[in-house]
Amino acid sequence: MNSAIAKSLEASGLRVVAEKVAAGTRLDDGDAAALYAASDLNAVGWLANQVRERKNGNRAYYILNRHINYSNVCVLSCDFCSFARKKRDADAWEYTIEEMVAKARESLALGITELHIVGGLHPSWKFEHYERMLRELKALSPALHLKAFTAIEILHLAWVGRMSVPQTLDRLRAAGLDSLPGGGAEIFAQRVRDLICRGKETAAEWLDVHRVWHRAGGRSTCTMLYGHVETIPERIEHLRLLRELQDETGGFTAFVPLPFHPANNALSGIPEPSGFENLRNLAIARLYLDNFDHIKCYWINHGLKLAQVSLSYGVDDLDGTVVEETIYHMAGAKTPEKQSAGELARAIREAGCEPVLRDSLYREISPSPVRT
Ligand code: V47
Numbered sequence: 001m002n003s004a005i006a007k008s009l010e011a012s013g014l015r016v017v018a019e020k021v022a023a024g025t026r027l028d029d030g031d032a033a034a035l036y037a038a039s040d041l042n043a044v045g046w047l048a049n050q051v052r053e054r055k056n057g058n059r060a061y062y063i064l065n066r067h068i069n070y071s072n073v074c075v076l077s078c079d080f081c082s083f084a085r086k087k088r089d090a091d092a093w094e095y096t097i098e099e100m101v102a103k104a105r106e107s108l109a110l111g112i113t114e115l116h117i118v119g120g121l122h123p124s125w126k127f128e129h130y131e132r133m134l135r136e137l138k139a140l141s142p143a144l145h146l147k148a149f150t151a152i153e154i155l156h157l158a159w160v161g162r163m164s165v166p167q168t169l170d171r172l173r174a175a176g177l178d179s180l181p182g183g184g185a186e187i188f189a190q191r192v193r194d195l196i197c198r199g200k201e202t203a204a205e206w207l208d209v210h211r212v213w214h215r216a217g218g219r220s221t222c223t224m225l226y227g228h229v230e231t232i233p234e235r236i237e238h239l240r241l242l243r244e245l246q247d248e249t250g251g252f253t254a255f256v257p258l259p260f261h262p263a264n265n266a267l268s269g270i271p272e273p274s275g276f277e278n279l280r281n282l283a284i285a286r287l288y289l290d291n292f293d294h295i296k297c298y299w300i301n302h303g304l305k306l307a308q309v310s311l312s313y314g315v316d317d318l319d320g321t322v323v324e325e326t327i328y329h330m331a332g333a334k335t336p337e338k339q340s341a342g343e344l345a346r347a348i349r350e351a352g353c354e355p356v357l358r359d360s361l362y363r364e365i366s367p368s369p370v371r372t
Contacts, residue, residue, distance in 0.1 A: 001022075002019075005043070005046055008040050008042065008043040008046075009043050009046075009047075009314045010038070010187060011040065011258055011276065012038040012040040012043045013034055013037070013038060014034060014035065014038055014043055014044070014047070015033075016031070016045060017031045017034055017035060017047065017287075021047050021121040021287060022292075023065045024052075024054075026290050027287055027288050027290070029233075029236050029237075031287075031288075032236045032239065032284060032287075032288050033232065033233070034280050035047075035280075035283075035287060035288075036235075036236075036280070036317075037360050038074060038247065039114060040091075041276055041279060041280055041283075042204050044284065044287075045279065045283045045313040045314070046310060046315075047283070047287055048213040048283035048286040048287050048313050048314030049286070049312055049313065049314060051124060051286050051287060051305055051314060052295075052314045052315070052316055054113055054285055054295070055132065055294075055314040055330075056314070057354070057355065058353050058354050059316065059354050059356045059360060060292070060315075060316050060317065060318065060351070060353035060355060060357050061316060061317040061318070061347075061355075061356065061357075061358040061359060062296045062317070062320055062341070062344040062345065062348065062355060062356075062358070063113065063114055063317050063319065063320035063321075063357070063358050063359070063360065064085070064110075064111050064112045064114070064222065064266035064321050064341055064357070065113070065114040065115070065116055065320035065321055065323075066103070066107040066112050066114075066115055066116070066318070066319055066321070066322065066323040066324065067115075067116045067117075067118075067146075067322050067323065067324055067325055068095070068100055068103055068104070068115060068116070068117050068324065069090075069117075069118060069119050069290070069325075069326045069327065070094070070095050070100060070118075070119040071093060071095065071120055071122055071125075072084055072085045072091075072093055072119065072120050072326065072330075073085055073086065073087050073092050073093075073094060073119075073120050073122050074119075074120025074122070075108055075120075075121045075122075075123050075156075075238065076119050076120075076121055076128075076197070076199060076200060078186075078196060078200060079081070079195075079196045079197065079266035079267050080186070080196050080197070080225065080228055080260060080265055080266075080267050081265055082261070082264040082265040082327075082330040082331035082332070083109075083120070083326060083327045083330050084119075084120050084330070087123065087124075090282065091292065092352050094122070095320050097129075097132055097133050097136050097319065100117075100133065100137065101136050103148075104140055104144070104330065105140055105243075107137075107323055108140060108141055111341075112144075112321065112323075113144065113145060113359050113360070113365070114141070114144070114145040114147055114320070114359070114360045115137060115144060115145070115146055115148070116146065116147045116148070116149070116181055116277075117133075117137075117146065117147070117148035117149070117151070117347045118149065118150055118153065118181060118354075120194075120328075121152065121153065121156040125160070126160065126161075127160050127161030127163075127168075127171070129140070130149070130157055130172065130174075130246050131171060132307045133173040133176050134146055134148065134172060134175040134176035134177055135151060135176055137176065138175075138176030141309060144180075144347075145178045145179065145359065145360040146176050146177055146178045146180050147178060147179045147180070147221075147360055148172075148177055148180075148181070148182070149172070149177070149180065149181070149182065150181055150182070150183035150184035151184050151185070151201070151205070151206045151207075151209035151210060152183070152184035152200065152201055152206065153184070154168060154172075154180070154209045154342055155201050155205060155209060156167065157172070161238055165208065165209055165212050166212050166216070169212060169213055169216065169218070172362075173216075173218070178340060178360065179184065179218060179219050179220055179221075179253075179360055179361075180209070180210065180213055180219075180220035181220070181221055182220060182221035182222040182223040182252075182254075182255075182256050183223055183243075183258075184200075184201075184206060184223075185206055185222060185223045185224060185225070185238070186200070186204075186205035186224075187224065187225065187228075187230040187234055187235070187238050188206070188225065188234075188237065188238045189203075189234040189237060189238070190202065190203070191234070191308050192229060192230050192234055192296055192353060194230075195245075196229060196267065204239060206223070207241060207245050210222065210245060210247070210249075210251065210252070210358065210364060211245060211249060213248035213252025214245075214250070214252075215249060215251075215252065215272075215354075217251070218251065219251055219253050219360075220251060220252060220254055221252060221253055221254070221255070221296070222237065222252050222254075222298070222299075223255070223256045223257065223258050224238050224239070224242075224255075224257050224258065224285075224293060225258045225260060226257060226259065226260065226273065226281060227260035227272065227273035227277060228256070228260045228270055229270070230268055232279055235281075236288075238346075239284075239288050239289060241287065242255065243288065243289055243290075243291060244291065245294075246289070246291045246292060247291055250291070252292060253294060253361060254295065254296045254317060254362075255285055255289050255292050255294070255296065256292070256296045256298055256319075257278075257281050257282060257285055257297075258298070258301060259272065259273040259277070259278050259301055259302065260272065260273060261301065261328055261331035261333055262329060262331070262332065263331050264330060264332075265331060265334025266284060268371060270327070272332075274291045277307050278302055278306060278310075279309065279310060279313045280313075281305070281338065282295060282297055282310050282313055282314055282315050283313040283314045283318075285314070286313075286314025286315070287314065293317060293362065294316055294317050295314055295315050296315065296317040296318070296319055296360060297310040297311075297315040297317070297319075298318075298319045299319060299320055299335065299339065299344075300319070300322055300325050300328050300333060300335050301328045301333060301335075301338075304318075304335065304339065304343075305333075305337055307347070308321075308347045308350065308351050309314050309351070311348065311351040311352075311353050312351065313350075317341065317358075318344055318347070318348065320339075320344070321338055321339055321340065321341060321344070322337060322338055322357050323337065323338045324337055324338070324341065325337045325338075341357070341367065343371060345357075
């Protein structure tokens with residue numbers, strides 16, 4: 001460490017944290033609070049970059065994927081959500097399975113390896129509908145990885161199918177489910193859930209779905225929706241609960257922070273988190289979540305330019321081509337809905353990293369000649 005960096009760390013009150021990072025010692029909640037209190041973003045980012053390099057060298061990942069939001073009809077009414085509609089609303093949609101298959105087929109021709117499928121908690125679809133959805137998408141290509149249904153959707157499907165969570169996951173796996181996405185976690189603190197998503201399942205229920213899935217050999221991602229009414233200690237508690245489950249199961253592939261987008265929802269008076277906030281949050285996640293291999297910056301909600309910079313602040317994954325996105329665009333995102341593989345690789349390379357095309361489990365794959 002050069003003396004200028006040592007001075008910045010000292011001035012930011014981060015000397016002890018820096019020593020722990022250098023020694024590979026786990027950070028505690030007080031260390032995380034010190035990192036959040038530091039105003040020198042570059043000092044925090046420098047530390048996170050040390051850990052990124054230790055874990056992933058110079059490699060930064062991207063994937064050829066497509067998102068499909070099968071329906072925005074939802075029985076919940078979360079205050080932060082701009083996506084959910086009631087069935088009677090003019091702008092509610094429900095894709096038929098045939099429409100979903102057509103979307104998937106179109107993207108398969110362009111080389112995608114993963115479908116990310118999430119939607120609202122639909123009031124009347126039967127469990128068998130979701131099984132048929134997975135089966136018919138899988139029938140397009142057995143190699144196509146189906147990353148589908150947040151823990152909140154899984155709990156809804158268990159209720160719809162009158163089954164336990166393990167039975168629900170077994171049935172969905174048999175129909176083609178490959179991994180679980182990380183949505184629906186929001187902030188685990190019940191105080192926050194009571195304020196912004198009353199009636200939604202608890203932290204313990206969200207965590208238990210992932211625990212059951214991991215114990216059965218499955219992998220998943222996890223998220224934290226931040227920048228609304230939560231406090232910094234509540235963010236740290238959220239990270240701690242994820243780290244504890246990861247200690248127990250090792251089943252998370254990556255952590256994906258989600259900055260709050262305020263347009264068209266009941267929390268629209270709250271400003272969107274700044275670039276400073278987003279970078280420091282990513283960097284602190286990299287430092288605190290020592291048992292996670294990957295920290296993902298989803299370019300859709302951070303913007304590709306900030307995502308590129310985040311590669312120097314602890315991030316090693318930019319997600320993928322996405323193709324079609326509604327959750328963030330209905331909440332005011334100004335980013336495009338898709339990125340070409342070439343553009344993602346270029347952004348990574350320009351930031352001084354080696355672009356690595358990955359599959360859903362972070363195995364390297366060789367780029368095919370067909371590109372999205
Ligand atoms: O579950 C909803 C969040 C999630 C807003 O697992 C909002 O790899 C901010 O989970 N402002 C969906 N956030 C997106 C998601 C995701 C995205 C990319 C990759 C992965 C992964 C997961 O977005 C929802 C909710 O937590 N959300 N509305 C909003 N206005």
